[in-house]
Amino acid sequence: xxxxxxxxxxxxxxxxxxxxxxxxxxxxxxxxxxxxxxxxxxxxxxxxxxxxxxxxxxxxxxxxxxxxxxxxxxxxxxxxxxxxxxxxxxxxxxxxxxxxxxxxxxxxxxx
Amino acid sequence: xxxxxxxxxxxxxxxxxxxxxxxxxxxxxxxxxxxxxxxxxxxxxxxxxxxxxxxxxxxxxxxxxxxxxxxxxxxxxxxxxxxxxxxxxxxxxxxxxxxxxxxxxxxxxxxxxxxx
Numbered sequence: 001x002x003x004x005x006x007x008x009x010x011x012x013x014x015x016x017x018x019x020x021x022x023x024x025x026x027x028x029x030x031x032x033x034x035x036x037x038x039x040x041x042x043x044x045x046x047x048x049x050x051x052x053x054x055x056x057x058x059x060x061x062x063x064x065x066x067x068x069x070x071x072x073x074x075x076x077x078x079x080x081x082x083x084x085x086x087x088x089x090x091x092x093x094x095x096x097x098x099x100x101x102x103x104x105x106x107x108x109x110x111x
Numbered sequence: 112x113x114x115x116x117x118x119x120x121x122x123x124x125x126x127x128x129x130x131x132x133x134x135x136x137x138x139x140x141x142x143x144x145x146x147x148x149x150x151x152x153x154x155x156x157x158x159x160x161x162x163x164x165x166x167x168x169x170x171x172x173x174x175x176x177x178x179x180x181x182x183x184x185x186x187x188x189x190x191x192x193x194x195x196x197x198x199x200x201x202x203x204x205x206x207x208x209x210x211x212x213x214x215x216x217x218x219x220x221x222x223x224x225x226x227x
Contacts, residue, residue, distance in 0.1 A: 004153070029194065035216075041200055043152070043218030055176065089154060099216065101154035102147070 003027050004092050006102035013109050019077040021105050023090030025070065030092040034099065035064060035075050038087045048075070048086070080109045113137070115219035117203050123225045124193055131220045132188045136205030143186050144206075144216060145178055148197040157201075160186065193226045199225070 005024045013019045021035075031052045036044035050057040050064045050073075057064050063076045076083055087106050091099040117137045126144050136143050145157040156170040162181045171177070175193075180186040190197055200223050204216040 002153075006153075034215075041220065043204070043220050045218065046215040048214075064150075091154075098156050098159055098170075099145075100156065103151070103153040 002103075004090055004100050006088075006090055006105050008105050009103070010106040010108070012028065013080045014069070015082055015109055016111050017074075019080045019084065019107055019109065021075040021077075021088050021090075021107065023073040023075075024071060024101055025073065025092050026042045027092070027094060030100075032093040033064070033066060033073050034091045034093070036089045036091060036101075038089060038104070044089055056095040057083055058106065072082075077107075080107075082109050082111060085109050114148065115203055115205050115217050117219040117222050120220065121223045121225075124225065125227050126195060127192055129189065130193055130224060132190075132224070133178045133199050134186045134188070134203030134205075134219060136184065136186070137217055138184075140205035140207050140217075142197070142206045142216075143153060143180055143184070145188050145202040146198040146202045146204065148202060148221075149196075150193070157188070167221075190224075195225075195226045197226055198226045 011061050034049040035047040035049045040101040048059050048064050050063045055066050059065050065074045085108050086105045089104045090102040118133045141162045143160040146154040148154050158178045159167040175191045178188045202218055202221045204218045205217045211219040
C-alpha cells in the first residue's frame with residue numbers, strides 16, 4: 001500500500017516557466033513533508049520541507065504547498081532552469097525519523 | 112567536510128551469494144538509515160539506527176537482510192543468499208537528528224547491486 005504517491009512519473013517544462021510537481025498521501029498522521037532532488041548516480045539531496053501545521057514554505061525559487069484537507073502536497077519551481085532537471089521525491093514522516101518516499105517524478109527543463 | 116560515503120559503488124554477484132554493503136556516515140551524525148530503490152520504485156525504508164538504541168528493523172524485507180552499526184559510526188548491510196529481486200540501489204543516509212526532530216537526512220551516492 002503506497003502511502004505517498006507521485007502519480008506523474010515525468011514532467012517536461014520549458015526554461016523560465018513554472019514547474020509544478022505533485023504528491024498525494026493517505027495518512028493524515030504524517031507530521032512533516034520533505035522534497036528531495038536526485039541526479040543520476042548521486043544520492044538524493046534535501047530541497048525543502050514543510051511542517052503539517054503550515055500550508056506554505058518558500059525558499060528562493062522553490063515553494064512547497066500543503067493542502068491537508070486534500071492530503072496533497074506540491075512543489076513549485078519558478079522560474080525553472082535546466083539545472084533543475086532531476087528526479088524529485090516527495091517524502092513524509094510519521095512521528096519518527098523514518099521517511100516514507102514516493103516513487104519520484106522526473107523533471108526535464110528544456111531551453 | 113566529507114559527506115556520506117558508500118562502498119562499493121557497484122556490486123555484481125551471483126544468486127545465492129552473500130554481499131556486504133558499507134556506509135560511512137557524516138562524522139558526528141547519530142542517526143543512520145538504509146533505504147533501497149528498486150527499478151521504477153520509490154525509496155523503500157529498510158533499517159534505522161539512532162545512537163545506542165535498538166535499531167528499527169521494521170523495513171527489512173526478509174531475514175536474509177541484516178545490518179549492524181559498529182561504534183556508532185560505520186554501518187554494514189548484509190544480504191545473505193542473494194536473490195534476483197534484491198537487485199536495487201541501496202542508499203544510506205545519516206542525520207544529526209534526535210528522535211522526533213525533523214533534521215535533514217543526508218544521503219550517500221548508493222551502491223548498485225545486481226544479482227545475476
